[in-house]
Amino acid sequence: MAVAGAEPRAAWASRAEESRGRLFAEPESDGRSAFRRDADRIIHSSAFRRLAYKTQVFSYHEGDHYRTRLTHTLEVVQVARSLARALGLDEDLAEALALAHDLGHPPFAHAGERVLDACMKAYGGFDHNAQSLRVVTRLESRYPAFDGLNLSWETHEGIVKHNGPVAGPLPHAMAVHAERQDLWLWSWPGAEAQVAAIADDIAYDVHDLDDGLRAGLFTVDEIADLPLVGDIIAEIAVRWPDLDASRFIHEIGRRMITALIEDVVGETRRRLAAAAPGSSDEVRRHEGAVVAFSAPFAEAERAIKAFLFPRMYRHPRVMREMEAAGEVVRALFTRYMADPSALPPEWRAGIEGRAEDGRARRIADFLAGQTDRYALAEYARLFDRAPELR
Structure with a gap:
């Protein structure tokens, strides 16, 4: 199925x-749409x-060729724009949501998030999706008239709801923001947010x-039984029987991205034809997601995740490093709470007068914004020793 070329903008x-x-009224731009401005503001944010020095799976000192949180984000952007173009959606909004989806991640990937959430358990917890919203609405300090980036409603909505309706107790940042802006938490998000979410799945699968193969955590033979992946490996082996290992691995990824994008485009067109939404709000009110994998590809995608969980995310080599990294986050949080004077002046300002939960949230904001290397440097500064992550 060809997906090249943009369709006319869909209903x-x-x-x-x-x-x-926006929360704060601003003059419109003559040359850029509201969504293009949102994407540009995110790109220029601190x-x-x-994200360039935040872990995806392997921390930055493991090597220059593994994905970081930034390169992961850029790959999500590429997939999201490809999907949006094929489906007649707004590419700039899809890009903005892909750019913003991991802004709230703390250092050391999900290990850092688990530890920071545990540290914040008594104070409302920590959630990286909610923290992304907090970053763009409060923590970025660039403009004289307001905190945050003052993004469009649709971008805020997509950051909060890209995985679907939000129910139950809200994470702290979402609960606070809900008092300022109604983001229709009960509904599905617009199609561009759904595109950004599935692009995230495609990119990191x-x-x-690719990173796991190149790191030697598993081999091509060990993934040859996975649905979709196995067929691709067999096709490459027939077409290029003498292909060197590096190019073979690259070809696996290239073909996987193409197949997954084509499947999402086909399945989404089928669902949209059946639902026939006449507007983005009708997509929001639809009873389920309109952007999705077909059933066979959804099963294949689940199998890939099921393989990666024990063989990569829980591999002893990765776990040893992430457990040590988690202890860095825990030690820093504990030290800052016990001794706020250890914080930099701009983060220490006003913290003494805050209640304990407000002090904890301020410290969580500071920690979540740290890169891996900054956190390691802070640990060495405060404890006079360097943690061993290898």
Whole structure:
């Protein structure tokens, strides 16, 4: 199935000219849509730059060729824009949501998040999706008239709901923001947010297999029984029987991305034809997701994740490093709580007068914004020793 070339903008696409607007009114731009401005603001943010030194799976000192949180994000952007273009959606909004989806991640990937959530258990917990919203609405300090980036309603909505409706007790940052802005937490998000979410799945399934193979955590033979992956490996072996290992691995990833994108485009077109939404709000009110894998590809994608969980994310080599990294986060949180004077002046300002939960949230904001290397440097500064992550 060919997906090259943009369709005319679809009825179900978000429209920047019909945006629900920003929290703080601003003049419109003559040359850029509201969603293009959102994407540009995220690219120029401090939080986005810091993603370059935040772990995806392997920490930055493992090597220069493994994915970081930033390169992962850029791969998600590429997939999201490809899907949005093929489906007649707003590419700029899809890009903005892909750019923003991991802004709230603390250092050391999910290990850092688990530890920080445990440290914050008595104070409302910590959730990286909610923290992404907090970054773009409060923590970025660039503009004289407001905190945050003052993004469009649709971008805020997609950051919060890219995985679907939000029910039950809200994470702290979402609960606080809900008092300022109604993001329709009960509904599905617009199609661009759904595209960004499935692009995240496609990108990390493919690049984690690639990184795992190159790191020697498993071999091509060991993934040859996986659905979809096995067929691709067999096709490459027939077409290029003498292909060197590096190119073979690259070809696996390239073909996987193509197959997964084509499947999502086909399945999404089928669902949209059946639902026939006449607007982006009708997508939101639909009873389920409109952007999805077909049933066979959804099963294959689950099998890839099921393989990666024990063979990569829980591999002893990765676990040893992440457990040590988690202890860095725990030690820093404990030290900052006991001794706020250990914080930099700009983060220490006003913290003494706060209640304990407010002090803890301020410290969590500071910790979540740290890169891996900054956290390691802070640990060495405060404890006069360097943690061993290898």
